[in-house]
Amino acid sequence: MNTSDPIPADRFGPPEKTHIRLGFVALSDVAPLAAARLLDLGRRHGLTLELCRQPSWAAVRDKLLSGEIDAAHALYGLVYGVQLGIGGPQADMAVLMVLNRNGGAVTLSNALAEVYRATGSLKEAFSSLGRPPVLAQTFPTGTHAMWLYYWLAANGVHPLRDIESVVIPPPRMVDALAEDQLDGFCCGEPWHALAEARGAGSTVVLTSGIWPDHPEKALASRRDFVALHPNTSRALIRTMLEACRWLDEPGHRAEIAPLLAAPDLVNAPRELIEPRLTGAYDQARFPDALPVSFFDGGKVNYPRASDGLWFMTQYRRWGLLGRPGDDDAVAEAVNQTALYREAAALAGVELPDEYRRDVLCDGRAWDGEAPRLYLDGFDLRA
Structure with a gap:
């Protein structure tokens, strides 16, 4: 130092x-x-x-x-x-x-999170939908988009071909997930904590688990x-x-x-x-x-x-x-x-x-x- x-x-x-x-x-x-x-x-x-x-x-x-x-x-x-x-x-x-x-995370719908945890395969979890998952981030070039894309790619999911990526402001994420407009989202807290408290989804990875610190x-x-x-x-x-x-x-x-x-x-x-x-x-x-x-x-x-x-x-x-x-x-x-x-x-x-x-x-x-x-x-x- x-x-x-x-x-x-x-x-x-x-x-x-x-x-x-x-x-x-x-x-x-x-x-x-x-x-x-x-x-x-x-x-x-x-x-x-x-x-x-x-x-x-x-x-x-x-x-x-x-x-x-x-x-x-x-x-x-x-x-x-x-x-x-x-x-x-x-x-x-x-x-x-x-x-x-x-300080950020990725939260998936409860159904997707359950399959992901049971199989250890994000690709298998997404395949269970029978359609491309709709995943939200907060700005096309922002940190949340880049963490999401990096994590998806690390799990063999192409972020430009295998999912539908949409932009939603963080405070609107939980409502969109609860209303089945989304299958998951990446943003900062406290919106992941709120999603879990409302039973709308489950946090599956922290952004510190994508790139520590x-x-x-x-x-x-x-x-x-x-x-x-x-x-x-x-x-x-x-x-x-x-x-x-x-x-x-x-x-x-x-x-x-x-x-x-x-x-x-x-x-x-x-x-x-x-x-x-x-x-x-x-x-x-x-x-x-x-x-x-x-x-x-x-x-x-x-x-x-x-x-x-x-x-x-x-x-x-x-x-x-x-x-x-x-x-x-x-x-x-x-x-x-x-x-x-x-x-x-x-x-x-x-x-x-x-x-x-x-x-x-x-x-x-x-x-x-x-x-x-x-x-x-x-x-x-x-």
């Missing part, structure tokens, strides 16, 4: 913009934004924060692009989809930091916002680092759960939010469950450019991104590592290693220094 070089606090001036509108979608991992508001953590950095709930990730995208919100709790893959022009209108985007790792939500903005408001952006990173650190301290997730349950945030029962937010999974089903992580000594939050490269390998794998390009240059422009390093130094937060090396659920090793080699190794692809 490398410690951030200390930077004098007076090196940077006051925030250029002090009132910040932050977009989000109703998910438990909006907890850093909720904690920042609860504790008024922006005040010491000259910021006031307004949380702006959005009905869908497409709405988050559109309001970021229009300037109606300044920054957002956003799907990592949403940022890259917009940057590349494959997730809506193209715009130059910025990942300021990572807000959390883990995967990057999930990012603090995102347009890149011109960062260029025009560097001090504001730096102050916002510091504020969110403090919120993430607070959430990882004992007892604080249980403390934030009632706030998350409020109608203007997640609007779901506390008793469904709190267990999976605190890592209380069914150990019989998920003995290796990794809880959602917000800080972990700063290991969570560094916006590695190589994390962006992982998403681009998957876009190329599934034919979402076909044109040649300098993927390294794109990732280095999107991920604001220099700005983050400055903010982390001021906050006394350590920097993790620049590259990650992980083994995913298909047994393939991801090496952030060798994305092309990783991409070339996939047999199942578009």
